[in-house]
Amino acid sequence: MTTWSTKIHSKCRGEIYPRSDQKRLIVPIDKVKWSVSWPDYNPPTYTSKSLNGQPWADLEISEQFSPTFNEVERKEYVVRNRVSYMGDYQVANGYPLNPVGRTGLKGRGVLGRWGPNHAADFILTRWLRDQANGQKILNEDTKKPILQFVGIQRRKGDEWAIPGGMVDAGEDPTHAAQREFLEEAMDSENLEQKELEDIMKLVKEMFDQGLMIYQGYVDDSRNTDNAWIETTAINCHAEFQEVDHWHLKAGSDAKNVAWIEITSSLNLFASHIDLIEAVANRHQAHW
Numbered sequence: 585m586t587t588w589s590t591k592i593h594s595k596c597r598g599e600i601y602p603r604s605d606q607k608r609l610i611v612p613i614d615k616v617k618w619s620v621s622w623p624d625y626n627p628p629t630y631t632s633k634s635l636n637g638q639p640w641a642d643l644e645i646s647e648q649f650s651p652t653f654n655e656v657e658r659k660e661y662v663v664r665n666r667v668s669y670m671g672d673y674q675v676a677n678g679y680p681l682n683p684v685g686r687t688g689l690k691g692r693g694v695l696g697r698w699g700p701n702h703a704a705d706f707i708l709t710r711w712l713r714d715q716a717n718g719q720k721i722l723n724e725d726t727k728k729p730i731l732q733f734v735g736i737q738r739r740k741g742d743e744w745a746i747p748g749g750m751v752d753a754g755e756d757p758t759h760a761a762q763r764e765f766l767e768e769a770m771d772s773e774n775l776e777q778k779e780l781e782d783i784m785k786l787v788k789e790m791f792d793q794g795l796m797i798y799q800g801y802v803d804d805s806r807n808t809d810n811a812w813i814e815t816t817a818i819n820c821h822a823e824f825q826e827v828d829h830w831h832l833k834a835g836s837d838a839k840n841v842a843w844i845e846i847t848s849s850l851n852l853f854a855s856h857i858d859l860i861e862a863v864a865n866r867h868q869a870h871w
């Protein structure tokens with residue numbers, strides 16, 4: 585798949601920062617890389633007030649608060665992973681720099697952490713089958729079998745996406761991927777204890793056969809020059825019909841959930857289309 589070390593971000597160079605009226609400085613594509621000289625580059629700074637007082641959010645950088653960048657920081661019994669999957673990032677005047685380049689905005693926007701904000705995504709796939717005989721359905725043009733994945737429609741922004749979310753402090757990304765899938769695609773927060781345990785067991789069994797297909801930068805519209813999202817994406821594939829009886833129900837940050845046919849023309853949140861392409865390639869499916 586295309587990796588973000590070779591691709592330039594675009595969704596985080598839009599004119600207006602999401603959920604705000606904050607304008608970004610427009611960064612032309614040839615000026616994205618920090619290595620390209622731009623002596624007058626001085627974008628506005630924006631950090632949402634919604635971060636104030638949140639236990640998961642960093643403070644403003646100051647003499648009293650100076651994170652240890654490029655390391656797993658252990659302070660006051662809290663683990664904060666400030667390591668990037670993209671390798672060591674630069675730190676300029678005490679502020680971490682987005683590893684892909686300029687975004688036209690300083691500060692953290694709505695992201696809690698300075699530097700990498702780690703997320704996890706769970707891509708559950710199955711084959712599209714003929715209801716009558718159970719045979720895989722092939723695409724007419726490519727003659728390849730068609731995959732489906734479980735997608736959710738996000739409450740914020742309405743876009744369709746892979747179920748996923750932020751990794752909690754000290755949490756393993758693989759645990760976060762399962763937790764987010766359960767919350768967003770199976771409404772686990774509203775299940776009775778027994779039902780929850782049964783579903784967690786099923787999801788874990790499926791997850792144990794999963795494969796990590798990507799770990800790195802996400803082109804997310806919330807990224808800034810000093811804070812960005814990186815994800816661990818896991819694909820769990822049901823080769824037969826073992827997930828067909830799963831009861832999908834949107835919960836938490838999701839307002840809809842559905843099995844979605846995989847094609848290259850899907851329009852998805854952030855750079856999730858790249859993760860879906862990697863999954864289609866993995867299974868030699870129609871794209």
Ligand code: RP5
Nearest residue numbers: 703748749750802804813815
């Ligand atoms: C994306 O944002 C990640 O790939 C992940 O799906 C998501 C995490 O953000 P929230 O769902 O917590 O808003 O960049």
